[in-house]
Amino acid sequence: MIRERLKVIVDACFAKGVSEGKWSDAAAEKYTVEAPKREGQGDFSTNMAMVMAGMEKKNPRELAGTLVEILSGEDEIIERLEIAGPGFVNIFLKPAVWQEVLRPILKAGDNFGRSTIGNGKKVLVEFVSANPTGPLSIGHGRQAILGDAIARLLEITGHEVFREYYFNDAGRQMRVLGESTRARYLELQDLPSTFPEDGYQGQYIKDIAQALFDEKGDSLNTQEDAKPFTEKAVELIFENISGTLERMGVHFDNYFNEHSLYDNGHIDSVVSELREKGLVYEKDDAVWFKTSDFGQEQDRVIIKSSGEPTYRLPDIAYHREKFRRNFDWMVDVFGSDHIATVPDVMSGLEALGYDSSKVTVVLHQFVTLTRHGKLVKMSTRKATFVTVDELLDEVGTDVARFYLMMRKADSQLEFDLDLAAKQEKDNPVYYVQYGHARLCSILRRAKEMGIDVEKLEQADLSLLVEAEELQLLKTIAAFPASVESAALDLAPHRAIFFLMELAGELHSYYNKHKVIDPENVPQAVTQARLCLVAGVQQVFKNGLLMLGLNAPEKM
RNA sequence: GCGCCAGUAGCUCAGCUGGAUAGAGCAACGGCCUUCUAAGCCGUAGGUCACAGGUUCGACCCCUGUCUGGCGUACCA
Structure with a gap:
């Protein structure tokens, strides 16, 4: 400001x-x-x-x-x-310039930090998009929190945000899922079964099989088609995923099913449109997209010789639907293992006549987990991963959210489970929240002593002359700009760092200067300092809440 | 081989479009609670910003090359 x-x-x-x-x-x-x-x-x-x-x-x-x-x-x-x-x-x-920032902050209250720079721009944020093959892993967790934080930041900076989860509950993966479930279902009845070679080995498949047995008894023993198994598995896994997202405080406006692209003919129309433009051709019984026309090294198959599309085709069709739904900006949050699809989708969009610069892809690097000082290797199929639920059980939602958004997307994120769990005290999350709680405590005390908090705005702010006070004023004055930068650059970690810096300054101030101390601090100074306390507390609160974190008043 | 990302303190990481003497949190060491919450504070120590060139008034940041790690490079998603 x-x-x-x-x-x-x-x-x-x-x-x-x-x-x-x-x-x-x-x-x-x-x-x-x-x-x-x-x-x-x-x-x-x-x-x-x-x-x-x-x-x-x-x-x-x-x-x-x-x-x-x-x-x-x-x-x-x-x-x-x-x-x-x-x-x-x-x-x-002049110091007055800084002292006077408090009034507008206190006046704006919960709205301080909000802005309209987004100008009502319609933004689609796609994230998580995990297929229902198992519980969310910690990698999905990072994506959920990153995407959610981005969406929240865009919202408070005046964008009209739409959150979407794209998923696929059809195809080969689902067949394997169904067959894995069936094998477990037969297994629990001690019947002969063949577990698929590349089947899903997690305990959750056994749980699903048990649920299915509890519900249907042995009536599925002679079932040839894996479909009822797949359907039950998808149902329960989605329930699990939704529950996890709910626990994390992540919500979606829409779940977009890949299969609808087939039902609505969007897949076929993409192919025929590309064909009309002479951008596809047949070779070895497969259909190829001339991605080499768009600066890529080689062409890519979009329909396999079996007649099934590769993942690229629905991805392109899905993004075309995003454009057709008139979004001004589309943000895709993907794991870095999806990097290969990005140029293909972009080429597809260009080929179909859309401006691919309206799509921004945020690729986040992997989360590496350590437990007992050892690296935990992760694979959904082998079920050697740590689920988001387990993480939440161990460290709680605030710690999980904070840690997962504290690093920039480009960096690999090391999550030390032992540390996060035991770090109840020396934890940056609590460091920030404690700052907020301490300020609340001062305001409570003021109230108890009968100091009229309502009249704080009439305080003589020129009494805020300590170096630490001016520093705090400068920092909170920079809050809106910090939020804007974090939002527009899709970099939530910057908002986190802002809060950690503010916490550091606050704790120093707290230890050095007393706000309420009738014997040593003149009443007018207390009044002015209470104004500062209220302002800083407001910024902590707004900052924490906008990132989906709690702002506890007591700790 | 090629593409993307990373390499900054013992560890985990910030450093926004190039700016002044390199930043934080852990860990280490030494201090601070009859006083608004010690989940805190103060101090000490810790660096060839992977390496080598280049661009310029100025480079952790930009360019070139090299090394190391991760992810890709499927008619898997």
């Missing part, structure tokens, strides 16, 4: 310099106004002089001097200026 205000002033001064012939407008939009990392380098700093130096063939420090001359006329919010290092202009603002 403050940075934007200052940027306007700096831009005006740049323009003034241009009109006065001090420099050309070549550097317009190229320089930045940023908060320096280090203390003592001003509230903000601009590199304008250095950016201009190369273009103007002039000494950066000289240019900086000129800039300072122009800027010094702007004394409404600027206290002083200095030229530093190779030509930075450091800008020190």
Whole structure:
């Protein structure tokens, strides 16, 4: 909020310099106004002089001097200026600028941090999209949390968000699932059975078989078709997946069934459209898509010689339906093992005349699990994975959510189960939540002492002069920009880091300065500090809730 | 072989479009609770930002090459 205000002033001064012939407008939009990392380098700093130096063939420090001359006329919010290092202009603002940020924050309340930059843009976020072959693994968990956090961030920045889960309950995988279930079903009756070679080996298949036996008895013993087994398995697995998602606080607006693409003729129409454009051909009894026309190394099969489509074809058809449903932006959250499909889908969309730049794919790297210091290898088929449910049992929803969104998607995420479970105290989740709880505790105490919280806004904020106080004010003032950056860059981990930084500053302040202390702190100062406490508490609360985390008032 | 991602403190990781003296949390070591919650704070220690070149006023960031790890590279999804 403050940075934007200052940027306007700096831009005006740049323009003034241009009109006065001090420099050309070549550097317009190229320089930045940023908060320096280090203390003592001003509230903000601009590199304008250095950016201009190369273009103007002039000494950066000289240019900086000129800039300072122009800027010094702007004394409404600027206290002083200095030229530093190779030509930075450091800008020190009047403390009142920071002190006054509290009023709008308290006024905005739960809405502080929300914005309208999304401008009502319709966004489809597709994530999880696991086929019903087993419980959600921790990898799916990462995707669920990442996608959910992205969706939440886009929502509060003014996008119209639609969450979708794409799944397939037909085809070869499902046959194997049904056959695996049947084998377990016969097995539990001590009847001869043949477990498929590539069958699903998890305990959950046995549970499904048992449920089926409890329901139908031995009436399925002579069943040749695996279909009733598949149907039961899908039903129960989906129940399980929905339950897990519910526990994690993840909801979808729609479950899109791949099979509907066949029923509605979308698969066929994609093929015929591509055929009309001369982009498919037959070879070795299979149908090939000329992906080489779109810069790829080789063409790809879209219909196998058996007549069955490969995964690419429905993927393309599905994305075409996304476009037909008029979304302005489509965000796909995939695991990195799906990387191969991305260029194929993009090529398909281009071929069908759609602007594939409206699709953004967030590929997240794998979650590597360690338990007892050893790497846990994961495979759904062999059931050697850790399920999201088990994770939630061990560490709880908040810890799971926090850990799974704390890393950027590009990084592999190591989840140490022992650590997450035992780390009840030295846990970043609690570090942040504790900050919120502590502030709530102060506000409670204020109330008990009869300090009228309603009147806080009338406090004399100029009494907030401690370095830690100004730092907290600067940080919370940057909250909306931080949310925007996390949302637009689809990077929820930045919001997490913001909260951890705020928590660090808060805990330091808490230990150094007392808010309520009638004997040592004047009442007016207490009033002002309570305002700060309320503002910071509000930011913690908004930040935690927007990420789907709890903001406990007591811990 | 080729493509994508990663390589930053003992460990796990931040570092947003190139900016000033490299950041956090764990772990280690030394301190702080008759005072608003010690799930906290303060201090110490810890680095050739994988390696080698290049671009420039300035490189963890951009370019080239090399090495290491992960994921792909199916008529599996």
